[in-house]
Amino acid sequence: MSDTPAPALPSVTVRYWAAAREAAGVTDERLEGATVADVVDRAVDAHPALARVAGVATFLVDGRAAPRPTPLREGAVLEVLPPFAGG
Known part of the structure; x- marks a missing residue:
């Protein structure tokens, strides 16, 4: 067993x-996680109404899918981008 502390998770x-903004009730926030999935899971834990939107959303990291x-x-x-209607 090592006494070395686990590395800190990235804060993003x-x-x-x-619709993601409406479900979360905030425009933006800081969360920690090693992957997009980790951060999305934490966001859904904090904002349960976000679960439905997160299930169909597209995610961008620094402007890239x-x-x-x-x-x-x-x-x-x-960035959490729900599907948009229109065309």
Whole structure:
């Protein structure tokens, strides 16, 4: 057993758009997590109404599409984009 502390999780800014913003009740917040999935899970834990939107949302990390397993770095911006109607 090692006495070395576990590395700190990256802290990222989560930005919510449209229906995700309504469900979360906030525009943005800071959360920690190693991957997109970790942060989304924490967001849903904090805002249960977000679960439905998060299930169909697209995620961007620093402006690029990011599937749930994408690793995160300290200071990244994770955007939660629900599907948009129109065309």
